[in-house]
Amino acid sequence: METIKPSQNSPIGIFDSGLGGLTVLKSLEKILPNESFLYFGDTAHVPYGTKSAETVIRYSQHIMDFFQKHETKAVVIACNTASAVAYQQLQQIYKIPLFDVVTPSVEYSINITKSKNVGVVGTFSTIQSNAYTKMFKKLGSGCFVKEVPCPLFVPIIEEGWADTAIAKNIAETYLKEFQDCNIDTLILGCTHYPIMANTIQDVLSKHIELIYSGKTVGIKLKEYLKNQNCENSSNTSQSVKYYVTDFPQKFDELGSRFLGRQLNNVTHIPIV
Amino acid sequence: METIKPSQNSPIGIFDSGLGGLTVLKSLEKILPNESFLYFGDTAHVPYGTKSAETVIRYSQHIMDFFQKHETKAVVIACNTASAVAYQQLQQIYKIPLFDVVTPSVEYSINITKSKNVGVVGTFSTIQSNAYTKMFKKLGSGCFVKEVPCPLFVPIIEEGWADTAIAKNIAETYLKEFQDCNIDTLILGCTHYPIMANTIQDVLSKHIELIYSGKTVGIKLKEYLKNQNCENSSNTSQSVKYYVTDFPQKFDELGSRFLGRQLNNVTHIPIV
Numbered sequence: 001m002e003t004i005k006p007s008q009n010s011p012i013g014i015f016d017s018g019l020g021g022l023t024v025l026k027s028l029e030k031i032l033p034n035e036s037f038l039y040f041g042d043t044a045h046v047p048y049g050t051k052s053a054e055t056v057i058r059y060s061q062h063i064m065d066f067f068q069k070h071e072t073k074a075v076v077i078a079c080n081t082a083s084a085v086a087y088q089q090l091q092q093i094y095k096i097p098l099f100d101v102v103t104p105s106v107e108y109s110i111n112i113t114k115s116k117n118v119g120v121v122g123t124f125s126t127i128q129s130n131a132y133t134k135m136f137k138k139l140g141s142g143c144f145v146k147e148v149p150c151p152l153f154v155p156i157i158e159e160g161w162a163d164t165a166i167a168k169n170i171a172e173t174y175l176k177e178f179q180d181c182n183i184d185t186l187i188l189g190c191t192h193y194p195i196m197a198n199t200i201q202d203v204l205s206k207h208i209e210l211i212y213s214g215k216t217v218g219i220k221l222k223e224y225l226k227n228q229n230c231e232n233s234s235n236t237s238q239s240v241k242y243y244v245t246d247f248p249q250k251f252d253e254l255g256s257r258f259l260g261r262q263l264n265n266v267t268h269i270p271i272v
Numbered sequence: 273m274e275t276i277k278p279s280q281n282s283p284i285g286i287f288d289s290g291l292g293g294l295t296v297l298k299s300l301e302k303i304l305p306n307e308s309f310l311y312f313g314d315t316a317h318v319p320y321g322t323k324s325a326e327t328v329i330r331y332s333q334h335i336m337d338f339f340q341k342h343e344t345k346a347v348v349i350a351c352n353t354a355s356a357v358a359y360q361q362l363q364q365i366y367k368i369p370l371f372d373v374v375t376p377s378v379e380y381s382i383n384i385t386k387s388k389n390v391g392v393v394g395t396f397s398t399i400q401s402n403a404y405t406k407m408f409k410k411l412g413s414g415c416f417v418k419e420v421p422c423p424l425f426v427p428i429i430e431e432g433w434a435d436t437a438i439a440k441n442i443a444e445t446y447l448k449e450f451q452d453c454n455i456d457t458l459i460l461g462c463t464h465y466p467i468m469a470n471t472i473q474d475v476l477s478k479h480i481e482l483i484y485s486g487k488t489v490g491i492k493l494k495e496y497l498k499n500q501n502c503e504n505s506s507n508t509s510q511s512v513k514y515y516v517t518d519f520p521q522k523f524d525e526l527g528s529r530f531l532g533r534q535l536n537n538v539t540h541i542p543i544v
Binding site: 050155161170173247 | 323424430431442
């Protein structure tokens, strides 16, 4: 990855098709308490998971142009669909250090799995892309990987029903696909899914460990910044600015559910 | 409504944020067997139901420009969100005779309800707009109107689970809101919902009549074309052309589920 040398005190960019990536931001804030962030939610085009790869790449380029203009020192693609279909192309086009959410979770899972059987849940398009299976193969893990699409998890989370009997029923229907696979590790391959982690864990055997992409990409980003001597050295407190392309329904409600607090400093960027 | 005089043999335009409007097309084909249609699905921006009114109006204008260029003799907004938030503005801008899906269903319901208590189900944004309640009031119906958002109906239909126990469970959860309202008429205020009509009817008292917007707008459009002496008089057989702004996941599967047959003559219009 040919990248530009980032400036220590510049912010870190995070983007997602919508607000789901706020779960990643929440993890990054904890792991990197001295860093500041720009969060970009492409809410006018949400969801990416139902769009073609070509369209997702086009939208992602507009966001990367925005981050380039704002001189972010690194960018996290906090969206599994964009990570799966746009990461490689964006790496070739932009010189900003770029982190996807697929690779770190795969690396982390390879390190902890004992059964060498790993499960992945995600949206239809993420699973259809086979991005996780390909990455496990690329890293020569020798793991058996079972990927299962769970398209109803996002809408049920957005409805606020993540901890209901209906959510459990839906989770049972999807997750029974794993029952004969002897997995000990399950990657939550969608940034919405941490909100539903209790229900998912409830349906699975207790010994199966859930992998959160916010945590795994955070660990990787921290290492990178340290190695590059690029950690924020100023004494200013952590700040976050939010940019969205639309103010959708339930914006405040959803945002605070994902982030665990109210969103402030939100700027509307109508056309990207 | 100041409109241009349509040409008899021109096609009728139909648009939706995605493929749900195909259920309206299906009804129109039956009611108007001599007419030809252009169907426009704005699949790069689907769903409209989670976008702001401003954004939905902008997208709808692009589609109306397309229909204007193609000289359609009338346009049906086969999308409840666009009908609710963009219809009036589009009427002021364009001279093409324009039909929404809210007004005809309200007029039809006023004619058939005996209890004068009418229910409406739709997406969050359609219900939030209060478009149905406002139209019942505007027409001086004297009806009591109860509107209930059912945000999970669309994703459960798109998952192909419309006739499952989970769908019934979700429908029971939403529709119990109507149990003390003595409604005898329920407007399906979303073009997806006809696919789930059996489950919805199963949960409700048998005497409650479901209202399909494809049927009600079809009857109104037929009357209009007759009054204007604008029915297609040529002997050519009915034709349909489809235009979409993206080829999303499950495109063929969804399209054929909504339409009851395969989609042919599909043209991709990348940027609208």
